[in-house]
Amino acid sequence: MTCLKHTLPNGLQLIAECYSDAYTLGIGFFVRAGSRDEPAELAGVSHFLEHMAFKGTPTMTAEEVNLAFDRIGAAYNAFTGEDATVYFAAVLPEFQEAACRLLAELMRPVFPPDEFDREKQVILEEIRMYLDEPPFGADDLCRAKFFAGHPLGRSVLGSTASVEAIGVEQMRAYHRRRYAPNNMVLAAAGRVDFDALVRQAEAFCGGWESWDEDRMLHPLEPAYGFHLSPKPSASHEYLIQMSEGPSGYSKERFAAQLLAAVVGDDSGSRLFWEFVDSGLADSASLAFSEHEDAGVFTLTLSCAEELFSDNLERLRKLIRGLETDGITEEELQRAKRKIFTRTVLAGERPRNRLFSLGLEWLLFQSYQSVQEKLRLVEAVTLEDVNRLIQRYPLSCHATVAAGSWEAIQ
Template sequence: MTKTRAVEFKEAVLPNGLSVIAEVNPEARSVALGYFCKTGSRDETPEMAGVSHFLEHMLFKGSERRGALEVNLEFDRMGAQYNAFTSEENTVYYGAVLPEFALELLELWTDLMRPALRLEDFETEKQVILEEIALYEDRPQVMLFDRGRARYFRGHPLGNSVLGTRQSIGGLVREQMVAYHAQRYVPSNLVLALAGRVDWERVLERVEALTAAWPQGEAPRGYPEPSPATGELREPYPKATQAYIAVFAPGVSAQDPRRYAAQVLASILGEEGNSRLHWALTDKGLVESVGAGVDEADRAGMFYVYAQTAPQNEERVRDILRFELERFEREGVRQEELERAKNKLATALAFAGETPMRRLMSVGLGYTYNRTYEPVDEVARRIAGLTLREVNALLEEKPFSRSFFYTLAPA
């Protein structure tokens, strides 16, 4: 019988302040790694709205050592699967390769963390971002959340648009981006995470040498108390041919131990195929799509519901949503619903644990928010151990009684 070697968690803080973590799985057939920068639209000023996302694009234009073509060729030569994304709170650069290319991928991403930000690339990419904004403006289902979050958070940084606006991007100059990068991409505000078949000692030695000259500093984040909106707001949208409805309600933060109970609640409420909203709306042919979820943010959070429906069904769908949310709070969750939701989450967790790339996201984001590591079996244990009382305790706080309904409808 072959003995399976155990998965291990490793962590270290380099002298410059960079946190390096790894979930080492000797049985894995690949390595995933990425830089998690704790910066996003919530860290931007109005005049620099969208700079985090713009900067993400600019990293792929290269460093002082590499141009955009060289960057692309190196990723391709390694056979890397790679990408990046920017959210309200984080900018993440990640990739996965065969183990023999791990140090080369590490060197490439580390070099790109110090981009050249060439003026000609800046001006070219600015047009790309403006085109991207125009593209999303043609998609009401995207603008529903972009606008809805802004209305719900009422000036709080969590309502800032990730893309920014035509005005903010159009007015942005290279020097502002250079200053933003210098302020936010300091080692203490970054986490280098790895998952899979990782040679921990070699990685640690290499990244320490590669980042030794990085300027140090602090990148504090403001935490004003949210004061979210309640009630309803309906706005006409010229690009809309259907009605797009979002419901926002107070939730739990990424640091809150109740986040697993919140995930179960969202699944029971709006899981595709078998949930309360599915049977109330989809099964009756009243919506094209409906769902629910949780947004666990840094020291804040929200539940959300969305629905897309024909204009003639708009009012009826909103009425049913109100009724179902009120009933959800009044009646609570049933034991059989809880067990089904826990099983679904356990299955999803098992799938997510099968590849280093999927584990990278869980390990990296979890550590960025909480500075702790949760192995798959520990998360599974927590979900399996959830009780009806724990889940219903969230509903007893009446989050959906403080909902904000936002609708984009045909003009």
């Protein structure tokens, strides 16, 4: 495996992990445009724009784009987050050029007005469904409360009101600023012909004009507190709890990943034994996610109404115990083995490597091979994790409880 990089004169960065023994390649554009970049009145525009990228380009209609992807048998999709929008395709090696050309087309959408109006309805429907399903918007609410005015507190979907108000010209202006080539990475992983990729990027993206716009980073000043989100028809209670963690630039992020596995992994974690194995909750987990200027631990728990207040008390005790005694060496070793296996498993699939490759390069200008990641995880000590627990106490959190009122009160 070799990792190769190149930058076009207009600022578009290329990065690729080339494996001669892979059978496919993943390729994608990683755009530094997410909900955190949106002015309040355009909340949801990044995600809406992602949909519109498939709805017509300078040379192709929506239908032609779709047919062209199908013709090369591509497995393709896109997603939008707080920090980035990603467009990707997995194809057989003979279709590298076609996939690159098509993805480049998507980066220059034309926003046909009729498609715009129709897609807006699709998004509004998506928002309605999101609010209709567990945890009934509690995650967005918790994010807003915890980040307290910080751009990372914004909802990726936006609100019904904000999406309804977005106009084509506003989206066009947002696109011009955020989809400039110097604000993107073109990444590829797998059976990549890198020399050809450079030529293809020059041909398809070389004419894009750069734009002088950066992202505003802000120190996080989280707000703690307990909030209720009533949903009378809910059959279960849902808890979302957010706490601060190290940012994606921090050396402590591997310790944070390990802590999340010890405390809240799907199986064999403290939350698992306390709540899931015992049957007190149907799910309980802790996840860590990293951004440029902040990291966040998200704890979720869902259970029957009548167990909710007891579970809250148990959770408080569990976190108190963690902060008093730390974790054990045995827990750390088990968590390391899990992360090892997952990292290697993810590395086997070009499509998965593509995501970490592209996002880490886009957000942190950082590249780590699977082997380097394994070394960094291995190097974390018990002291590192226990220091992290003190530095970023899980007992300081914003919490949202969604469900019928009775149990919560």
